[in-house]
Amino acid sequence: MTDGAPVTAEEVAARMAAFDPFEPRPVVAVAVSGGPDSLALTLLLANWAAARGGRVLGITVDHGLRPEAAEEARWVGEVLAARGIEHRVVGWQGERPERVRQQHAREERYDRLRAVCAQEGILHLALGHHRADRAETVLLRLKGQSRLDGLAGMAHQREMPEVRLIRPLIDLPKGRLIATLRDRGLGWVDDPSNRNPDHLRVHMRALLPHLAEDGLTVTHINALAGALGTARRTVEAAQDALLARAVTLHPAGFARLDPGMFRDARPEVADGALARALLAVGGAIYPPRGGRLERLAGELRTGLSATRTLGGCQVIPCKAGLLVVREWERVAAMTLHPGEAAVVDGRFEVTLSPTAPGSAILRPLGRAGWAGLTQRQPSLKAHALPGPVRPALMGVFEAQECAADGARGLVAVPELSHLESNGCAWLADWRYAPRRALTGAGFTVVQDEAHTMS
Known part of the structure; x- marks a missing residue:
């Protein structure tokens, strides 16, 4: 296949077979921004799933950082609806930092995608990363002085508490994804941030052609990442x-x-x-x-x-x-409304009860909050939790009563099993489930451009 040939249904089936097993009627969520990579992946997987009696849900995360993003999300919904593909748009959960860095936006995006999958009971989340994305990631991490875990690049798939991330296109060139859309008579969204030279990834993308002139091609970079990925799995086991x-x-x-x-x-x-x-x-x-x-x-x-x-x-x-x-001082407070679910501070999966008396603010107790709590309940002073842990405990505060610090409005501290008289009415679920588990499934790689998965 040339770099300009559309991706065929047979190729998609072969790539998805690397992620077997799936349920009898597979349901796959796809992170779709409207760019050529994610849009092509959504259409290809919709055909793959339909042939097996399943379906695809396209999820667009609109961070609200660009005024045109809402219109782009609407356009994506129209394109998918015309092809019978479900689509959902989700925004920033809770309060947005005044200055949003790329890392903040990326973490928020993954949190929102995971939350939708958990709500819908979807077990597979597909991402549209391709061959050049993988090489760019290796260069970024090399510049950032990453060690073996970073230089192995992107995992072919990654298990998370509620969903697994899969990257079916990670060994394909971007040109083939663009050709897939053109073959179907479709355009795509052109995000101007992908051309902003202030973004380090854009700078690395511009370097790739110059590196290739000296023999350091995308294929060579990815081959190195594959070898390092195999080594990474051995180290991860230890x-x-x-x-x-x-x-x-x-x-x-x-x-x-x-x-x-x-x-x-x-x-x-x-x-x-x-x-x-x-x-x-x-x-x-x-x-x-x-x-x-x-x-x-x-x-x-x-x-x-x-x-x-x-x-x-x-x-x-x-x-x-x-x-x-x-570091509890660095944790941003999050507001949840009745029935809402969110990943709080990248660590706690929380669902507010649909019958909660009102909105709740989730934040650490802090020293003032712990002091106020122990004034109400002196027996907690003898609790076995170490002293440095106590101000970092997450509390649930009634939004209308919550102060910037202290214990006013506090209705629950789940990890102390502490509930005020009406505290049971606030929480439907609370689990410690960090974005990155302490241990888990090993790193997976595409060993070569022929898409053989280890």
Whole structure:
């Protein structure tokens, strides 16, 4: 096949077979922005699913950052509706930061996609990343001084608590996706941010042709990523074993580490395991970049003597080893309305009861909140939770009564099983389920351009 040939139904079937098994009538969600990659994927998977008695749900996330985004989402809905494909548009959940960085937008996008899949009971979320996206990611992470886990690029599939992410097109060139749309007489959305040279990914994209002139082609970069991905899986298995022995993860969202076991492990294993502990407690998707992780891991090997912060976490020496606690001052408050569900701080899956008395604000207690709570219930002062954990506990506050700090309006602290008299009426579900679990399914790669999955 040439780089300008449309993608065939047979090719899609072969790629999707790599993700078997599916349910008898598969239902697949697709993240569709309206760009050529995601739109082509949505149409191709709709045909694949229909041939098996299933269906596709296209999900567009409108962050509200560009005025034209709403119109683009409407256009996507019209295109899909004309072809009998379901479509949903979701926006930013809760309060949006004044300055939204690309990482914020990306994390919010994944949270919203996961939430829709969980609500609909959809087990598979397809993403339209292609061959060049994978190579760009490797270059970005190389520039960011990533180690093995980052340089392996994108996973072919990734298991998450409520859904698995799949990338069926990751070994295909973008030109074939554009050809697929043209073959169907369709256009696509042109997001101007994809041409903004201030964005590092756009800069890396512009470098690829120049690198290819010197022999460092997209194919060569992806071949390297595939080899590193295979090595990454081996290291991940060792990290899983270390994490199972040396880390205890508490449902309140903190962890205890045995520093002796980390000191005895090989650095590449211990450093990665530390990063995964920080992700599970800090709620981020990507591990800390640069040399800060290495420096912290080095201090763990020589004996950490003072509190350090990294990845939105505090790492605190204590008698029982090390505590990893969320930096509660960095947690943004989130407002939920009755019946709404959300991933709060990238760590807690929360559903407000449809019959809740009103809107609720979810945020950490903070020191003032803990002090106010223990004034009401003095017995909590003797609670077994370590002192640094207490202000980081998430609380549910009645929105109309909530103050910026303190315990006013507090109706529930789920991890203390603390409920005010009407607290049971507020929460339908509360689970600690970080974006990146402490352990999980290993990294998966496309070994070569022939789409063989390991």
